[in-house]
Amino acid sequence: MQSIxxxxxxxTTETISPYALHSEGSAIALFDGLFSGRExxxxxxxxxxxxxxxxxxxxxxxxxKTGDVLFExxxxxxxxxxxRRLIHWIIGRMSGMSTAAATASKLLKAxxxxxxxxxxxxxxxxxxxxxxxxxxxxxxxxHGLTDSIYVTQEHIRYAGSIDKCLSxxxxxxxxxxxxxxxxxxxxxTEQFKRINEMDYDTLHLVGLTDDDIRNVFESLxxxxxxxxxxxxxxxxxxxYADYFFKYCxxxxxxxxxxxxxxxxxxxxxxxxxx
Numbered sequence: 001m002q003s004i005x006x007x008x009x010x011x012t013t014e015t016i017s018p019y020a021l022h023s024e025g026s027a028i029a030l031f032d033g034l035f036s037g038r039e040x041x042x043x044x045x046x047x048x049x050x051x052x053x054x055x056x057x058x059x060x061x062x063x064x065k066t067g068d069v070l071f072e073x074x075x076x077x078x079x080x081x082x083x084r085r086l087i088h089w090i091i092g093r094m095s096g097m098s099t100a101a102a103t104a105s106k107l108l109k110a111x112x113x114x115x116x117x118x119x120x121x122x123x124x125x126x127x128x129x130x131x132x133x134x135x136x137x138x139x140x141x142x143h144g145l146t147d148s149i150y151v152t153q154e155h156i157r158y159a160g161s162i163d164k165c166l167s168x169x170x171x172x173x174x175x176x177x178x179x180x181x182x183x184x185x186x187x188x189t190e191q192f193k194r195i196n197e198m199d200y201d202t203l204h205l206v207g208l209t210d211d212d213i214r215n216v217f218e219s220l221x222x223x224x225x226x227x228x229x230x231x232x233x234x235x236x237x238x239x240y241a242d243y244f245f246k247y248c249x250x251x252x253x254x255x256x257x258x259x260x261x262x263x264x265x266x267x268x269x270x271x272x273x274x
Contacts, residue, residue, distance in 0.1 A: 002044065005086055023077025025267045027070040027087065031260035033099035035070065036060045036132040037091045044083060044090070051076040060098070061135050070262065077266065084264050092259035093125070094132035099260065101136025104233050104250050109137070111241035116141045118229055118249035119185070119206060122257075129254070139247070148181040149173070150204075153191070162195060170199070189215050196223055204229060204249075210237065217243040 038060045052075035105115040115138040130140045159165035181201040186192045189212050203226040222244050229249040
């Protein structure tokens with residue numbers, strides 16, 4: 001990300017001064033929420049070495065309010081200036097995710113359920129989102145495409161049928177079936193009825209209406225605890241607390257992630273402000 005952002009260099013920073021200027025300043029939160037991002041920023045600052053001293057005032061998972069200082073810096077101000085957009089994005093995205101996850105996790109926990117990531121997780125950015133999601137109390141159950149078999153309706157149509165799909169899977173994975181989980185996504189109650197008693201480890205209920213959800217848990221008797229996916233946190237109903245599932249995913253946490261604002265402030269005493 002830094003390579004893409006800077007390319008061969010930061011033309012503006014490199015031309016406003018012929019040499020690096022010693023600078024002091026801080027990063028300020030412009031939000032009330034749960035801070036996340038320190039781990040990522042510490043990696044970003046590693047290349048500066050001794051040229052830049054960073055003193056952290058918060059840790060990931062700390063509650064912050066507008067105006068709180070997140071970290072102070074002292075040293076090569078050019079390293080802060082050229083990375084300012086990345087710093088702003090990392091703090092904003094990760095704090096936004098951790099704050100939203102904390103809200104969802106608190107509500108679900110009060111109803112005896114745990115929060116897991118949804119199917120709308122963002123490729124590439126998930127390395128940031130996973131850290132922030134877990135900071136907010138969520139559980140990131142899947143990592144990439146190789147730690148479990150996740151079968152969608154597209155996979156079933158590609159294979160020809162669910163029977164062909166599962167038959168081929170069991171043939172290919174052989175003895176590793178004992179340790180490799182098979183997860184299947186269902187989008188209708190008819191699909192649920194068809195797959196419920198087949199050889200799988202977890203069913204993901206995705207895109208079901210409230211009536212569908214009632215039908216699944218009150219009439220169709222899930223063999224194993226499924227994972228319930230909801231579009232919004234507000235879609236969680238009080239009666240779901242008594243249903244036969246442990247984990248819930250909230251898709252809006254990934255689709256409508258709000259970046260929380262923050263600001264880098266330079267405090268050079270000799271600088272003219274105009």
